[in-house]
Each structure stands twice: as C-alpha cells, then as structure tokens.
Amino acid sequence: xxxxxxxxxxxxxxxxxxxxxxxxxxxxxxxxxxxxxxxxxxxxxxxxxxxxxxxxxxxxxxxxxxxxxxxxxxxxxxxxxxxxxxxxxxxxxxxxxxxxxxxxxxxxxxxxxxxxxxxxxxxxxxxxxxxxxxxxxxxxxxxxxxxxxxxxxxxxxxxxxxxxxxxxxxxxxxxxxxxxxx
Amino acid sequence: xxxxxxxxxxxxxxxxxxxxxxxxxxxxxxxxxxxxxxxxxxxxxxxxxxxxxxxxxxxxxxxxxxxxxxxxxxxxxxxxxxxxxxxxxxxxxxxxxxxxxxxxxxxxxxxxxxxxxxxxxxxxxxxxxxxxxxxxxxxxxxxxxxxxxxxxxxxxxxxxxxxxxxxxxxxxxxxxxxxxx
Numbered sequence: 001x002x003x004x005x006x007x008x009x010x011x012x013x014x015x016x017x018x019x020x021x022x023x024x025x026x027x028x029x030x031x032x033x034x035x036x037x038x039x040x041x042x043x044x045x046x047x048x049x050x051x052x053x054x055x056x057x058x059x060x061x062x063x064x065x066x067x068x069x070x071x072x073x074x075x076x077x078x079x080x081x082x083x084x085x086x087x088x089x090x091x092x093x094x095x096x097x098x099x100x101x102x103x104x105x106x107x108x109x110x111x112x113x114x115x116x117x118x119x120x121x122x123x124x125x126x127x128x129x130x131x132x133x134x135x136x137x138x139x140x141x142x143x144x145x146x147x148x149x150x151x152x153x154x155x156x157x158x159x160x161x162x163x164x165x166x167x168x169x170x171x172x173x174x175x176x177x178x179x180x181x182x
Numbered sequence: 183x184x185x186x187x188x189x190x191x192x193x194x195x196x197x198x199x200x201x202x203x204x205x206x207x208x209x210x211x212x213x214x215x216x217x218x219x220x221x222x223x224x225x226x227x228x229x230x231x232x233x234x235x236x237x238x239x240x241x242x243x244x245x246x247x248x249x250x251x252x253x254x255x256x257x258x259x260x261x262x263x264x265x266x267x268x269x270x271x272x273x274x275x276x277x278x279x280x281x282x283x284x285x286x287x288x289x290x291x292x293x294x295x296x297x298x299x300x301x302x303x304x305x306x307x308x309x310x311x312x313x314x315x316x317x318x319x320x321x322x323x324x325x326x327x328x329x330x331x332x333x334x335x336x337x338x339x340x341x342x343x344x345x346x347x348x349x350x351x352x353x354x355x356x357x358x359x360x361x362x363x
C-alpha cells in the first residue's frame with residue numbers, strides 16, 4: 001500500500017504578497033477629497049460667460065480674502081451664492097449691496113484681512129488697500145456694472161481697487177469642450 | 183490532482199483593482215471640471231476723486247464714449263424659458279445677444295466702426311500733443327483714456343474697446359460713468 005503523499009504546501013510559509021489595491025483606493029479617495037475641498041473656494045464664482053480680452057493680467061495668485069461680486073445679465077448682484085441685489089425687487093436701491101460692502105470692510109479690518117491704504121505722504125486714509133473682484137457676464141449691461149462700481153467707491157466703503165474679471169477664451173464662441181473663464 | 187496540474191493552472195488577472203481605479207479616476211475628472219484660470223482687468227477707481235475732500239486739479243484725458251448702434255436680439259438656448267429659472271444654475275436663463283453693434287466717439291470725433299476707431303486712436307497716440315507730464319517719473323506719458331459706456335452698451339463692448347485702446351499704445355485706462363442717472 002503506497003504511503004499517502006505528504007502535503008508540503010500546508011507547511012510552507014505563505015508568500016508575502018503586498019496587496020496594493022487598498023492603498024491605491026485611499027490615494028484616489030484623498031485626491032477626490034482635496035479636489036472637492038478646493039472646489040469649495042470656487043463657490044463664490046457664478047457660472048458666467050466672461051468677455052475675452054487680450055489686455056489682461058492673469059489672476060493666478062488671487063488674494064486669499066478678496067471679495068467677489070457677480071453681476072448677472074439681469075443686473076442681479078450675487079455674493080457667496082446669495083442674491084444681494086435683485087433689480088426686480090430693489091430697483092435702483094443698492095442699500096443691500098452697500099450694507100454688504102460695509103460689513104465686508106468692517107469685518108475685514110477687524111480680522112486683519114484688509115488694511116488701509118496710505119497716501120503718498122505716508123499718512124493713513126480711509127481707503128482699503130485690498131482689491132475686490134467684479135465678475136459680470138459679457139452680455140450684462142454696463143450700467144449694472146457701473147452702479148456696482150459706484151457703490152464700491154463710496155467714501156465710507158473705500159474699495160477703490162476694482163478688478164474686472166475677463167476670460168482667456170470666449171466660451172460663447174469657443175468650440176464645445178474648450179476651456180475658459182468661469 | 184498532482185503537482186503538474188497545480189502548476190498548469192491558468193493565471194487569472196484580477197480586474198477588480200483596475201476597475202476601481204478607472205471609476206475613481208472618472209469621478210475625479212468629473213469633479214475637477216477642467217477649470218481654467220481667469221484673468222482680470224485692474225481698474226483702480228480714482229483715489230483722489232470722490233473719496234477724499236482734498237482739492238484735486240483736473241487732469242487732461244481722452245474720453246472714448248461707446249454708443250449702442252444696433253441693440254441686438256437676445257437669443258436663448260433651445261428649451262430655455264426666458265421668464266423662468268435655469269434648473270441647473272438656479273439663476274435666470276442666460277441669453278446670447280446677436281446683432282448687437284456699437285459706435286464710438288473719441289473726443290468729439292465719431293467713429294462708426296472698429297477700423298476707424300483703431301485709426302483714430304493710433305493717430306492720437308502718435309501725436310506729440312497727446313503727451314502729458316508724468317509726475318511719478320518727471321518725464322511725459324500718453325494721456326489717460328476714460329471709457330464711458332452709454333445706456334445700451336454691455337460689458338463685452340467695454341472689454342473689446344479696452345483691448346483696442348491698449349493696442350493703440352495707451353496704458354492708463356479708466357472707466358467713467360457720467361450721464362447715467
């Protein structure tokens with residue numbers, strides 16, 4: 001009677017296979033997490049079609065605390081996804097915009113996000129040395145933008161550094177899938 | 183089964199990690215939305231006018247007025263309801279203005295089209311009388327340009343005009359708002 005074959009495999013040490021799958025899963029999940037976190041900073045940018053301009057400065061390093069005001073085609077002013085001014089509701093009354101700008105100014109100065117500009121002689125002024133970004137759709141009437149600029153430049157508000165958003169590519173005339181400003 | 187059977191067992195490729203990765207990459211690229219950097223047009227408002235009580239001497243400048251020539255027709259995307267809200271953005275539906283044109287006035291001189299505007303701006307930019315003293319450097323510079331968009335003009339018109347003024351050689355461009363209200 002032949003002796004049973006010994007089962008060597010049962011006694012051999014298991015091969016030390018390193019399973020990379022969980023690590024890759026975690027890496028990709030982290031990438032998605034950070035992509036979404038970064039995206040939160042873009043929430044104050046409305047989906048507008050900005051005009052294309054050759055004369056522009058790249059906004060590759062925007063100031064961290066720069067306020068962003070969006071002006072829609074109907075003249076509505078949006079800040080952090082909140083409608084601050086609705087022409088159908090408010091007409092020519094920019095009281096809410098003015099209140100918002102004053103709040104931004106006071107909280108920004110209190111928290112050290114903003115600082116006051118100095119005049120050429122070195123004296124302090126009531127003007128803010130920090131910019132504000134105004135984004136408007138290319139087919140927004142200029143009078144809506146002008147009205148907002150006037151509110152920004154009021155003496156007690158003091159935002160005199162206005163930046164107007166432009167795009168590198170006109171999304172309206174660009175082929176589908178092309179990039180552009182948002 | 184003997185040892186040879188175990189050795190000859192076909193090697194199966196586990197597709198699960200690869201499918202995991204593919205799906206995660208799809209989600210990732212959908213989320214980043216291929217964002218592209220914006221540009222900006224620095225438009226510092228006059229620091230000494232309107233915000234302070236100091237006396238400021240009037241500065242010589244070139245006023246370029248933009249008038250609407252043809253108002254244009256708003257065209258909405260198929261399926262858009264101009265009186266409702268876009269369900270995607272929760273904002274009013276966006277329109278595209280077709281057939282909108284403008285004309286310009288450079289000082290008192292009318293410019294019916296972009297070609298005549300560019301020619302007029304170039305003429306002024308090369309005129310020695312257009313140079314004004316520059317207190318910052320003690321030399322001279324081209325006089326500043328003030329763009330005024332009249333009712334019926336759009337942000338696009340101002341951006342395009344800014345480009346043309348800059349292309350003519352003017353570097354100090356301001357935005358005016360006279361005659362609005």
